[in-house]
Amino acid sequence: MKIVLLGYMGSGKSTLAQLLAENLKLDVIDLDAYIVEREGMSISDLFENKGEIYFRLQESKYLKEILGHENDLILSLGGGTPCYADNMEVIKNRSLSFYLKASIDTLCTRLRNEKAQRPLIASLKEDQLKEFIAKHLFERRSFYEQASSTITIDGKTVEELLEEVLQVLKK
Ligand code: S3P
Numbered sequence: 001m002k003i004v005l006l007g008y009m010g011s012g013k014s015t016l017a018q019l020l021a022e023n024l025k026l027d028v029i030d031l032d033a034y035i036v037e038r039e040g041m042s043i044s045d046l047f048e049n050k051g052e053i054y055f056r057l058q059e060s061k062y063l064k065e066i067l068g069h070e071n072d073l074i075l076s077l078g079g080g081t082p083c084y085a086d087n088m089e090v091i092k093n094r095s096l097s098f099y100l101k102a103s104i105d106t107l108c109t110r111l112r113n114e115k116a117q118r119p120l121i122a123s124l125k126e127d128q129l130k131e132f133i134a135k136h137l138f139e140r141r142s143f144y145e146q147a148s149s150t151i152t153i154d155g156k157t158v159e160e161l162l163e164e165v166l167q168v169l170k171k
Pocket of ligand 1: 007008009010032043077078079080081117118119120
């Protein structure tokens with residue numbers, strides 16, 4: 001079984017993926033980290049030097065490469081991955097997916113201090129961040145909501161989220 005975690009930037013996909021992988025004794029891949037390794041460049045440098053379209057093309061290629069293999073694994077995506085090309089169709093066909101759903105306030109609080117390494121929000125001022133997230137989430141929600149399951153993350157510990165995912169997997 002392949003388990004995919006998706007959701008907006010700052011929703012905790014990578015952290016939960018690690019914990020889930022340890023618990024289920026499965027391999028874990030973080031798509032952003034995979035892209036950085038394969039491209040030999042940070043995400044910020046890829047956006048800056050090659051442009052977002054190049055990044056999206058590579059992101060889609062690597063997603064298909066990872067989900068095309070037979071082995072079971074946990075995969076955490078980038079926030080935009082489900083929303084480009086036919087990526088969400090591929091995710092639906094080849095994995096069990098979980099949308100980590102967070103409120104705009106939760107995302108704003110978390111991303112306020114973590115903007116620098118995220119090119120889409122790095123240049124936003126404090127007072128622009130909330131409106132940007134609200135609009136962006138509105139555009140992306142219809143993709144995220146196609147996941148097999150939705151887990152609301154607001155106010156929950158990563159251990160509680162792990163339990164919720166495990167409960168879904170037991171069904
Ligand atoms: C992006 C999210 C990032 C990364 C890139 C673009 C997005 O991943 O893939 O900066 O479009 O939301 P995280 O969700 O892991 O921050």
